[in-house]
Amino acid sequence: MKRWLFGAAFLVLVGYLIGGGIWLHPFGVPARDEMDRYFIENAQAEVAANNVVTSIVFDYRGFDTLGEATVLLAAVVGVALVLRKVKG
Template identity: 50%
Template structure:
């Protein structure tokens, strides 16, 4: 068990070093000055004209990125089908 704990500590330290090195190079909080924002600007300025929706997030989710929502619905359908399939034998 001591070997398992030491292996866990070594793995934790390695992952922590990688995460800290990654976090040192991110942008400052709330700073968008040096990020490419042309897609965001187009969506923010044209959502109300193109889709007529006031909520831009729903317009993006259901209109601009409809395929993403289709995949999400497929994932939920598969999850429900799997749960009902697994527990059907117990329900009889």
């Protein structure tokens, strides 16, 4: 009984993945591209940077990068805390 259940679940999962591979959204054709268009057309003029990715990371989405830097800080603090020298 259990084996049949797992077999059915496995078949459903495989079918789902195959279907997802077949009916995948075509690559390079975004469904909605207003925001992409805006960044590509205006980033050079607004931020004066050639690298649009950097202008998004540090200017348009700067708050996200602040969180990323905080995650790095937390990781380093965690490593320093776990590997600290303990007496005795």
